């Protein structure tokens with residue numbers, strides 16, 4: 161007996177919708193709106209935050225500070241939208257830069273990856289530049305909101321027809337709002353702007369983060385304020401519905 165998949169439909173002239181469609185939006189939405197799933201997911205998110213679960217993983221040898229679900233989501237986005245430039249604010253150990261570069265390699269996309277990091281530690285810098293995929297990667301050292309960094313990113317983006325941006329640096333309301341205003345215009349129509357850290361708004365237990373963001377003021381509050389200005393982006397809610405455990409719920413936006 162197959163516990164996981166519905167039986168294949170009998171052969172018909174017009175096959176019905178695939179009952180095993182992994183992206184079936186109705187199935188994902190039902191799951192995402194199930195109160196038991198919501199409660200369990202928020203509890204798990206809060207508990208895993210406590211242990212800094214997001215530090216548990218590596219991509220091709222570099223620590224990648226992401227939930228595995230988000231790594232899969234980013235892979236799907238890159239496959240579907242084929243950006244030739246991915247800009248990431250907040251590099252940390254460089255795992256995501258290596259991840260994007262590896263997707264470009266696998267997908268045979270002649271792409272480049274630009275990271276912006278205010279505090280690139282020497283051992284991380286060395287490891288990124290000793291990595292076999294380093295030729296696709298450039299790291300700009302400084303704050304993502306520094307006008308000279310922004311000017312450099314804009315110059316690079318101007319060479320590309322398909323640009324994707326991932327915001328994952330300082331998770332304060334003010335900083336993310338400034339990043340959204342500065343980086344969103346670089347994203348080309350059909351490509352994605354991903355805003356991580358929105359999960360903080362969903363964690364109802366007292367995390368005692370001792371950080372400059374909390375459940376009220378965080379990337380989600382910044383994103384909501386920015387979306388209120390009606391930028392040409394739509395939230396890919398279907399993607400968030402499928403993820404359940406994510407650092408960026410509601411933070412996957414497609415430029416219209």
Ligand SMILES: C[S@@+](CC[C@H](N)C(=O)[O-])C[C@H]1O[C@@H](n2cnc3c(N)ncnc32)[C@H](O)[C@@H]1O
Nearest residue numbers: 224225250251252256277278303304328329330
């Ligand atoms: C959540 S970590 C990034 C994780 C990384 N994106 C990954 O997937 O592995 C946040 C990083 O943002 C950096 N950061 C903080 N403020 C910044 C700023 N104003 N500009 C650029 N980077 C900043 C921090 O130093 C830290 O390395």
